[in-house]
Each structure stands twice: as C-alpha cells, then as structure tokens.
Amino acid sequence: MQSLWNETANRPQFPVQSKNEQTDVLVVGGGITGILCAYYLQRSGVPCMLVEGDVLCSRTTAGTTAKITVQHGLIYARIRKDYGDEAARQYYAANRTALEAYRSLANRIDCDFEETDAAVFARTEQNMPAIEEELAACDVLGIPAAFADSSTLPLPAKGGICIKNQAQFHPLKFCFSLARDLTIFEHTFVRGFDGTRAYTNHGFIDAKRVIIATHFPFIDRRGLYFMKMYQHRSYVLALENAPRAGGMFLEHGGGALSFRDAQGLLLLGGGGHKTGAKGGGFSALEAFAGKQFPQSRIRYRQAAQDCMSLDGIPYIGKYAPKLENFYVATGFNKWGMSSAMAAAQILTDMLTGRGNENAAVFSPQRSIFKPQLLVNGLSTVGNLLTPLPKRCTHLGCALHYNRQEHSWDCPCHGSRFDAQGNILENPANRSRRG
Numbered sequence: 001m002q003s004l005w006n007e008t009a010n011r012p013q014f015p016v017q018s019k020n021e022q023t024d025v026l027v028v029g030g031g032i033t034g035i036l037c038a039y040y041l042q043r044s045g046v047p048c049m050l051v052e053g054d055v056l057c058s059r060t061t062a063g064t065t066a067k068i069t070v071q072h073g074l075i076y077a078r079i080r081k082d083y084g085d086e087a088a089r090q091y092y093a094a095n096r097t098a099l100e101a102y103r104s105l106a107n108r109i110d111c112d113f114e115e116t117d118a119a120v121f122a123r124t125e126q127n128m129p130a131i132e133e134e135l136a137a138c139d140v141l142g143i144p145a146a147f148a149d150s151s152t153l154p155l156p157a158k159g160g161i162c163i164k165n166q167a168q169f170h171p172l173k174f175c176f177s178l179a180r181d182l183t184i185f186e187h188t189f190v191r192g193f194d195g196t197r198a199y200t201n202h203g204f205i206d207a208k209r210v211i212i213a214t215h216f217p218f219i220d221r222r223g224l225y226f227m228k229m230y231q232h233r234s235y236v237l238a239l240e241n242a243p244r245a246g247g248m249f250l251e252h253g254g255g256a257l258s259f260r261d262a263q264g265l266l267l268l269g270g271g272g273h274k275t276g277a278k279g280g281g282f283s284a285l286e287a288f289a290g291k292q293f294p295q296s297r298i299r300y301r302q303a304a305q306d307c308m309s310l311d312g313i314p315y316i317g318k319y320a321p322k323l324e325n326f327y328v329a330t331g332f333n334k335w336g337m338s339s340a341m342a343a344a345q346i347l348t349d350m351l352t353g354r355g356n357e358n359a360a361v362f363s364p365q366r367s368i369f370k371p372q373l374l375v376n377g378l379s380t381v382g383n384l385l386t387p388l389p390k391r392c393t394h395l396g397c398a399l400h401y402n403r404q405e406h407s408w409d410c411p412c413h414g415s416r417f418d419a420q421g422n423i424l425e426n427p428a429n430r431s432r433r434g
Contacts, residue, residue, distance in 0.1 A: 003062045003302040004238045004262060009172035012180055014056070017188040022206040023049040025351060026198055028190050029213035030054075031061040032175050032336065033329050036344035037211050039178045044352050049207075050182055051200065053189035057175050059425065060215055063304030064336055065236060065260055065269050067248045068102050069118040069166035070095040070143070072335040074130050074252060077137040078312055079361070087361040088141055091313065094358035098341035102167060111174035112263070115167050118248040119148045121160030127253040128158050135161050154249050154259045155292075168248060168260055171337065191429060193219065196325050209325045211347060216307050216414060217328050218427040222320035226395065226427065228368050229307045229315075229331050230376055231275040231414025235404075237285045238300035242266035242293040255284065265299055275305060275425075276383075276411025281404040303405060305414060305425050306334045310370040316343045316362035317350065327351070328364060380412045392417075394428040408432075 025041055027034045030052025041048040052058075070092055079088040106113035122128050138145035138161070148160035189201045198205045212218070217225040236258075245259040245266060258269030268289060273279020282301060289296050309315060309331035316339075319326035327350065329343035342362075349356035380397065388398035390408055397412035407424055408417045415428035422431050 002300050004265065004267070004300040005066070005170060005172040005302075006062050007300065008263065009170065009176060011055070011172070012176050014179075014184040014186045017051065017185040017200055017202040017205070020203045020205070021049060023047055023183075024207065025049075025209045025211060026051065026196070026205055026207035027211045027213055028198065029215065030056040030184065030186065031059065031213065031215065031340075032057065032171060033340040033343055034211070034213035035175050035179050035182070036340055037213055037329070037347055038182045038184075040344045040348040041351065042182060044348055046352060048183070049205065050184045051188040051190060051198070051205065052184065052186050055186050056179055056184070057172055060304045060306070060336060061171055061175060063234070063236065063302040064171055065258055065267055066171045066262075066337055067118065067166070067168055067260060068099055068337045069163065069248065069335075070099060070338065071118045071120065071145075071161075071163045071166065072333065072338075073120060073250065074134040074161075075312055076141060076143065077130075077133045080137050080140070082311055083361065085141065088137070090358040090361040092141060092143055094342040094346070094362070095338045097345065097358070098338040099167060101341050101345065102169070105174070105178075106169065109174055109177045111177065112170040113167060114169065115165055116247050117162055117164045118166040119153065119160045119162040120250050120252050121148060121153045121155075121157045122252050123155060123157045123254055125158055130252060131159060131161050154243075154245050155251075155257075166248060168262070170262075189429075209327070209351060211327045211329070212319060213329050214426055215305070215330065216425070216427045217319070217330055218429050219319070219323070219326070220395075220427070222323040223328070223364065224368065225315070225328075225330065226413050227373065227376060228310055230379070231425070232306045232308050232334070233273055233275050233279065233281070234269060234304050234306060234334065235271040235282050235285055236267055236269045236302045236304075237282065237289060237298050238262070238265040238267055238302070239289055239293060239296040240265060240299050242268075242289070242296040255280070255288070257288070266293075266296070274411065275414040275416065276400045276409040283404065305416070306336070307331045307414070308333055310368055310372045314339050314343065314362055315364035316346050317359060317364050319364065321365060383412045391432070392428055393430040393432045
C-alpha cells in the first residue's frame, strides 16, 4: 500500500540518538503536530528536540487527505449546544488563525498549497436538518458559510454548507521542509519517563518540559486518555481518469465520502470504521469508484487513523493536573491539519509564557461526562472479556485481524501490530509476541 504523499516527496534522513541528551523541551512524535511544535518553539528561541520512534510522518500524516479548513464536519452547532457561543467562537478563531499560518508558511515552501472551497453535503432529505442547523450556527457566530446547491457538489445531493477560501496541500513536502533545520532523532522510541527524563531504546533524554505529540498519548497513569478517546480508521484511493472534484467535499451521513483533487488525481476517501471493528475499508471505495467512475484506475491506496474525542474537540494543553511540565495535543477527530497548527500555536504560547485567548475550549481538563464515555467503557470491558489468544500489550484487550491491511488491531484503544508483532499504532509502547 503506497501513499501518494510518500511517493511524491523527497524524504530527508535524520540520525538515531547515539548518546544521552538534554534539552529544554522534548517533543515526542514526528508527525505534523510534533514538527510544527518544534518549529514554532525553535523560532521562539526555545531549545527543543524531537524524537520519532520510526521515521518522520510515517503514519497518519502520510495517510491524510490534507485538507486545511475551519469546516470540521458540522462542528459549530455541536459546540454551541455543548459549551455555548464563546467556546464555538474560540474554536473557529483558533482554526482560522491556523489556516492563515499555513498561508504564510506556504509563501516560502513548495508544498502544492492551493486555495479552494470546502463543503459538507447531504445526499438525502433526512440529513438536511443538520446542514440547516449548522448554517444557522455559522450565521450567529459570524462564520462566512453559505448554502451549497447540488450544482456545486460532486454527487447528486439535496444541498450542503460551503466555506470559501480554504486550502489543500502536500503534507510531506511541507513537513520535510520545516524539519530540515530542527534537531530530530529518528528510530528513537520513548519507552517511558521518570519525571521528565525520557528513556528511549538508545539511552535517555533529560528535558525540563515534554510535549506528547504521539497521536494517541501513551502515559496511562495520568489524563485518562484511554477513556476519553477511541480510534477510527479511514481509507483513501487516489484515482486516475476520474472527474475533478473542484473543491474539498465531505458527505454528512451515508458513506461519509470525501473528495479532493491532488496532482491530477481524485482522492476518494471513506470506508471508515472504528479500529478493530469490521468496516467497508478499501473494498467499499473500490465498489463506489467502479460504479460512479468506471473508467478510473487506482494509482495509490493509503489509510490513516484518527483519535476521536468525547465531544468532537481536540485535547490541547497540560497533559494532566498532577503531571507537571507535560503537555499534549491529541483527539483531532479527522481534522489533523488545522488542529496540528492550532496545537503548535497554543502550546508554544503556553511554554513561552504568552497567553492564548483560544486555548480554553481545547483544555484537556474539561468535563469527560459525555455519552461517548459510557460507550468507550462498555467497549473496553467487552473486549477485555473476549476469549481470543492475541492480546494488546497496552491494557490486554483482544486483538482482531484487519484483513484489508493485514494487521492485528485493538478495538479498545486503537493500538495496531503487524504480523510479526511490531507496533504500527500506539498507545501500546511494547511489541507483542505470538
């Protein structure tokens, strides 16, 4: 399975940690979030170091559809209902600022940055009330959204909601350009901490402060992230000889299909399912493409994994009340590009003593009493009691075989292992045997 982004970017190489190190801030995780955090900290004059257990951008960042937008599904009506107008405005402002930051950086980075419109659409009448509710929420909040009629959408639809002047780009070209001037160690896996001393597979690194940007946080004794999130797989086909999308589109309801153009190809996303559960995967996308675009040909396949929070809002800020000098960025809910930039800006402001007026809505310490918490808990208990021989090294849940990706996946918290037992996705931080 080859990612379009991997196949069309020149990957730099970074050294393995060869001796014990020390730094002011240690960033753990070499995806787009960790790279942006290290970049902004260094630009602010803060000595920092980034470590990655594999190679940079080897997982979710390589599988993303790379949409940069303030439109995260139908999020604003939900935030207004849960937390009020001020929280919704903070969420919008943080993501709008993130979009502007990408625009600024793209002026000097060759990363195929392109402005385009974004829209969420409904193909059935029963899904239109949610579209209308989101339009009303955007109107109250001053978000420049407009109704999208079927003539502007990639499939026959009842309508949608459109926000103009959003963007898309090549995430690996962007990340690799920023990374070249950073202090980075690849193949340097953090196994655990004693205070802020990180123990790796090559020694230790002493830091004053630590940012956990590992997609799913792996320090279980604090923060309860294994209760506050679940993980979800998403699939993408890059199609030749398919119609142009002419924008960035996401279906609300139904198959939750996603469309965008990239390098003369159509990126068709969908087939998603909870990690460790059955789902459509690549097969569902292949069936759709064969029916809708019979002349098309699959050029690339890629998949990504998303951390889904309890309330649809990322967790960005202090890791846990009683874990001093640790910070986190996670729970991006399929919107990792703008969320990664928002996280880097918020955490840089926190670590440099500057205030960030949009940080409150993302606080990891907000209430966890949401319906999804019960669903997550019942799922974990059920899988812990499932009598299957292969178990996750995180908390011992039963692993299920993913036939489409030939991996062993944990339905509790989303850890994944290859056929040899090597870790593909955290929070597990130990390989498995057998």
